Amino acid sequence: MPHLLMGSHMQFILEDITEAEVERRRGVYAPLTDTVRDLVDAVIRTEVGEDALADAQRRIAEIVADLRTEQMDGPYGVRHTRENTGMAWGNAVIGVRNAIAPPLNVEHVDDGVRCEFTLGAAYEGPPGCVHGGVCAMLLDHLLGNAASYESACYTGTITIRYLRPTRLGALTARAWVTEETGRKRIARGTISDAEGVTCEAEGVFIVPRSAVDTPRVRWSAG
Numbered sequence: 001m002p003h004l005l006m007g008s009h010m011q012f013i014l015e016d017i018t019e020a021e022v023e024r025r026r027g028v029y030a031p032l033t034d035t036v037r038d039l040v041d042a043v044i045r046t047e048v049g050e051d052a053l054a055d056a057q058r059r060i061a062e063i064v065a066d067l068r069t070e071q072m073d074g075p076y077g078v079r080h081t082r083e084n085t086g087m088a089w090g091n092a093v094i095g096v097r098n099a100i101a102p103p104l105n106v107e108h109v110d111d112g113v114r115c116e117f118t119l120g121a122a123y124e125g126p127p128g129c130v131h132g133g134v135c136a137m138l139l140d141h142l143l144g145n146a147a148s149y150e151s152a153c154y155t156g157t158i159t160i161r162y163l164r165p166t167r168l169g170a171l172t173a174r175a176w177v178t179e180e181t182g183r184k185r186i187a188r189g190t191i192s193d194a195e196g197v198t199c200e201a202e203g204v205f206i207v208p209r210s211a212v213d214t215p216r217v218r219w220s221a222g
Helices: 019-045 050-067 132-147
Strands: 003-006 011-014 078-080 085-087 107-109 112-119 154-162 169-181 184-193 196-206
Touching: 019 085, 112 132, 132 154, 132 169, 132 184, 132 196
Parallel strands: 011 078
Antiparallel strands: 003 011, 078 085, 107 112, 112 169, 154 196, 169 184, 184 196
């Protein structure tokens, strides 16, 4: 049974399960989420006839009804184990159970964090390019992850500079901390394609007082 732990302005949910159970659940949910991502891409790009579309809608609706027979109340929440392994599986950027998430699989390196990922048709803004709001969301997450190297922190302000359009496809993102004063941390980050940086960001992140002495949770993606 999950237990609720109150944070500064949100509920952290303790799942008293083993690391092996975390991996088992990941193996159960990740393939379903991947298939739903494929479904989203297929719906955007399909050119089948109207009869086939109507039949697909009917079959998908039946599956949705099956999944709705047992549902949790509200969103997935911010969960972690006693070993401080994070399960942000509903997260819009790294969520194992969220087909909206690319997802990013963030790697911690000596100078901050980095990740390689691919954005397809579901993330389009200008023709053939990533929506600027998607770039902002990903950079916000990456900068916050870099700034949370000892304890969780939250975005105070973030500024995005778009240097040129970010083409859909294979991309790399990086983020690192440039300054720290008390509970305030300043982080910078970039998104790049094969030709170089497409957009960059700088953000101010604040460690809440309640998190100063709280061990850092290791958030992971699928």
